[in-house]
Amino acid sequence: MPELPEVETTRRGIAPLVEGVRIEEIIVRNPNLRWPVELPAEVAGQTIERISRRAKYLIFELQHGSLIVHLGMSGNLRVVAAGAAYRKHDHVAWRLASGSELRLHDPRRFGSVHWHAGEPLSHWLLADLGVEPLGNEFNGAYLRAQAGKRRAPVKNFIMDARVVVGVGNIYANEALFLAGIRPSVRVNRLSRAAWERLAQAVREVLLEAIRLGGTTLRDFVKQDGNPGYFQQSLNVYGRQGEPCRRCATLLTGCRIGQRATTYCRSCQQN
DNA sequence: ATAGTCACCTGAGCGC
DNA sequence: TGCGCTCAGGTGACTA
Numbered sequence: 275m276p277e278l279p280e281v282e283t284t285r286r287g288i289a290p291l292v293e294g295v296r297i298e299e300i301i302v303r304n305p306n307l308r309w310p311v312e313l314p315a316e317v318a319g320q321t322i323e324r325i326s327r328r329a330k331y332l333i334f335e336l337q338h339g340s341l342i343v344h345l346g347m348s349g350n351l352r353v354v355a356a357g358a359a360y361r362k363h364d365h366v367a368w369r370l371a372s373g374s375e376l377r378l379h380d381p382r383r384f385g386s387v388h389w390h391a392g393e394p395l396s397h398w399l400l401a402d403l404g405v406e407p408l409g410n411e412f413n414g415a416y417l418r419a420q421a422g423k424r425r426a427p428v429k430n431f432i433m434d435a436r437v438v439v440g441v442g443n444i445y446a447n448e449a450l451f452l453a454g455i456r457p458s459v460r461v462n463r464l465s466r467a468a469w470e471r472l473a474q475a476v477r478e479v480l481l482e483a484i485r486l487g488g489t490t491l492r493d494f495v496k497q498d499g500n501p502g503y504f505q506q507s508l509n510v511y512g513r514q515g516e517p518c519r520r521c522a523t524l525l526t527g528c529r530i531g532q533r534a535t536t537y538c539r540s541c542q543q544n
Numbered sequence: 545a546t547a548g549t550c551a552c553c554t555g556a557g558c559g560c
Numbered sequence: 561t562g563c564g565c566t567c568a569g570g571t572g573a574c575t576a
Binding site for chain 1: 545546547548549550552553554555
């Protein structure tokens with residue numbers, strides 16, 4: 275489900291409800307997520323000092339280490355009253371001293387929960403990640419340098435987490451539309467100006483999606499149970515065969531890197 | 545090193 | 561109503 279805006283929306287939603295609160299107990303109802311959930315007993319009793327984000331990972335910074343949570347394709351985190359009935363696919367629950375419970379709900383179980391005693395960014399899942407798209411190092415020159423002599427389609431490249439993190443299938447399609455770049459173009463064929471437009475478009479689309487609370491396609495809900503509203507702003511994703519909002523040309527669909535791809539053959543010519 | 549493919553899992557939607 | 565098929569917001573591991 276979640277790309278960077280949905281993860282950030284989740285972080286902002288739960289932060290005021292969990293920061294500074296002690297974890298009384300962690301209940302692992304089903305450890306069979308993407309990786310087995312194995313949490314040492316010492317996690318209970320610690321206070322959540324801060325919840326931060328790196329890429330699509332949420333980092334619960336505790337007193338003596340971190341919980342690193344990924345929501346996979348279908349995960350969400352919500353804070354509910356302690357004792358509320360479990361729903362199907364509520365796999366992990368944090369019983370909090372505030373009397374609430376934080377719950378990880380993830381039908382497809384592509385999400386994960388890791389305990390890491392050291393510096394969180396040194397965890398193997400986080401160690402080799404590329405730059406944050408909303409950070410200072412991310413710009414056209416950086417993308418161009420990273421592309422080097424590579425020949426991957428630009429859509430694959432922009433979704434490569436070793437280059438830049440947080441850009442999933444929805445926002446890759448949307449950013450390429452905003453930048454006027456065809457998703458299939460090989461990265462060694464893009465001009466300086468195109469890279470600059472793309473960096474700007476990625477930043478713009480992510481910020482706007484965060485502002486609107488993310489994109490709700492099927493089941494994403496914010497921590498308060500409400501959906502995000504960015505789906506109403508989608509220009510191309512999921513709109514194959516429908517008219518381009520800018521020029522009314524019918525949008526073209528194809529698959530790039532096994533993922534559904536939609537673009538306007540008129541507006542996106544590089 | 546890079547590009548492309550596969551796998552993990554459940555649920556929704558569609559055609560028949 | 562049911563069956564079988566396809567597809568879905570991610571990403572590590574594998575193959576050439």
